[in-house]
Amino acid sequence: MKAPAFSYARPGRLADVLALLEKHGDEARLLAGGQTLMATLNMRLSEPALLIDMQSVAELKGLQISGQQLRIGAMVTHSEIEASALVARHAPLLAQAAPHIAHRAIRNLGTFGGSIAYGDPAAEWPACLLALDGVVVARSLAGERRIAARDFFTGLYTTSLAADELIVACEIPVATPGQRFAFDELARRHGDYAVVGLAASTQWTNDAFDQVRLAWLGVAPLPMRSLATEQLLQGQRPSDALLARAVQTLRNELPAEADLTHSAAAKQHLAGVMLKRSLHKLIDSAASTSGLHALAPLGRGLG
Amino acid sequence: MMSPEKSIDDLSTEARPVHITVNGTPGQHSVQPRTHLIDFLREDLGLKGSHLGCEHGVCGACTVRLDGQIVRGCLVLAVQTDGRRVDTIEGLSDSGAIRDLQQAFIRHNALQCGFCTSGMLMAASELLEQKPRASREEVREWMSGNYCRCTGYQAIVNAICEVLATRQAARIEGATA
Numbered sequence: 001m002k003a004p005a006f007s008y009a010r011p012g013r014l015a016d017v018l019a020l021l022e023k024h025g026d027e028a029r030l031l032a033g034g035q036t037l038m039a040t041l042n043m044r045l046s047e048p049a050l051l052i053d054m055q056s057v058a059e060l061k062g063l064q065i066s067g068q069q070l071r072i073g074a075m076v077t078h079s080e081i082e083a084s085a086l087v088a089r090h091a092p093l094l095a096q097a098a099p100h101i102a103h104r105a106i107r108n109l110g111t112f113g114g115s116i117a118y119g120d121p122a123a124e125w126p127a128c129l130l131a132l133d134g135v136v137v138a139r140s141l142a143g144e145r146r147i148a149a150r151d152f153f154t155g156l157y158t159t160s161l162a163a164d165e166l167i168v169a170c171e172i173p174v175a176t177p178g179q180r181f182a183f184d185e186l187a188r189r190h191g192d193y194a195v196v197g198l199a200a201s202t203q204w205t206n207d208a209f210d211q212v213r214l215a216w217l218g219v220a221p222l223p224m225r226s227l228a229t230e231q232l233l234q235g236q237r238p239s240d241a242l243l244a245r246a247v248q249t250l251r252n253e254l255p256a257e258a259d260l261t262h263s264a265a266a267k268q269h270l271a272g273v274m275l276k277r278s279l280h281k282l283i284d285s286a287a288s289t290s291g292l293h294a295l296a297p298l299g300r301g302l303g
Numbered sequence: 304m305m306s307p308e309k310s311i312d313d314l315s316t317e318a319r320p321v322h323i324t325v326n327g328t329p330g331q332h333s334v335q336p337r338t339h340l341i342d343f344l345r346e347d348l349g350l351k352g353s354h355l356g357c358e359h360g361v362c363g364a365c366t367v368r369l370d371g372q373i374v375r376g377c378l379v380l381a382v383q384t385d386g387r388r389v390d391t392i393e394g395l396s397d398s399g400a401i402r403d404l405q406q407a408f409i410r411h412n413a414l415q416c417g418f419c420t421s422g423m424l425m426a427a428s429e430l431l432e433q434k435p436r437a438s439r440e441e442v443r444e445w446m447s448g449n450y451c452r453c454t455g456y457q458a459i460v461n462a463i464c465e466v467l468a469t470r471q472a473a474r475i476e477g478a479t480a
Contacts (some may be wrong), residue, residue, distance in 0.1 A: 008336035103448020
């Protein structure tokens with residue numbers, strides 16, 4: 001189908017974007033990479049009067065380290081993140097996740113900020129932002145505010161962003177030497193939305209899990225962490241018994257919801273599989289870099 | 304580019320001037336905001352090589368290059384490309400840059416009806432540049448965004464892998480010659 005008629009503006013300054021947004025309110029839509037918005041326009045699921053294209057706003061671009069934070073401009077594309085040496089070094093979880101996002105032609109235009117603002121529960125970046133304890137930097141004419149990722153996603157495609165606000169950037173604490181990451185997802189075809197996916201981060205302290213964060217995509221109406229499972233792992237050294245208990249705890253706590261292709265029970269099962277694989281990845285990467293000797297080989301069953 | 308002083312009414316849906324370089328030729332055009340890049344290329348410029356399949360970013364038949372990078376032409380508005388460079392299969396094939404790829408597609412029967420072919424070639428051309436040492440698995444991942452309903456994909460992947468190998472051999476020969 002063809003998109004309905006609308007108007008279009010491409011301001012060069014952030015202040016002009018915000019002024020247009022305030023003036024036109026709900027009638028206006030911000031256009032970042034457009035890789036979701038354009039599809040919904042073509043299907044007439046969305047009929048704005050005005051698109052405000054942010055491609056010329058320099059303040060929304062670029063990746064940089066400021067203090068102990070990696071700052072990702074809202075208009076940074078998935079491909080830029082995929083190729084960035086800065087990201088590979090300071091936020092390796094994002095480098096692991098990027099290739100899973102859609103397909104190359106979409107990664108070339110789709111943006112980090114757009115993905116966070118849309119808040120798709122099956123998308124990669126919202127879960128990564130949760131797993132990394134990131135912060136969303138939002139701006140309106142009234143000023144700037146910083147929203148922790150755990151407070152940002154509030155429901156299905158719903159965030160705590162106000163109508164007159166936009167995302168300027170996201171900030172992620174830079175990886176510490178003891179931190180380990182794992183990203184994995186199951187999809188019917190490479191690049192499709194995940195059936196189940198997991199973004200995981202842990203500190204590795206005295207050969208044990210510490211400050212584990214497990215953020216799930218494709219499972220519930222919003223990206224969410226499994227806090228009981230995280231707590232179970234806290235301070236524990238890896239063993240087959242621990243992993244089995246973690247999978248059990250996860251399956252009990254995860255409020256999986258069915259989608260078009262998978263029942264809730266199937267998702268719950270697959271999440272357990274995903275957890276086990278990811279914990280193995282975390283353990284392996286800790287063992288290979290910290291000279292972990294005492295670890296007995298763990299079972300690799302897929303259950 | 305639209306100059307800020309020539310401000311049009313915020314909510315006008317009328318066509319407006321844009322300056323787009325298509326296949327190396329700069330041009331002044333007039334487009335409505337709602338027109339996506341493929342409709343502009345096909346209907347306004349008569350460049351029918353880029354195909355319109357699903358029109359919501361799934362099938363890849365509309366793959367073109369924007370400032371050198373492949374994009375879904377149905378997920379970009381023509382007005383968004385104001386001041387930018389667009390390359391289509393017409394420009395890419397005329398340039399001769401992918402003649403080996405086109406020949407490999409023919410040799411391997413990597414096309415039947417041809418509807419997906421221009422998108423396949425556009426996507427593969429960026430792969431050849433970006434990942435000249437791609438494995439078969441990487442080729443499959445890269446091409447996963449393009450649908451083909453005729454070939455079953457094996458022939459397409461075979462053709463691309465052959466070009467990767469041939470170009471790599473040529474590079475090694477060139478380096479040792």
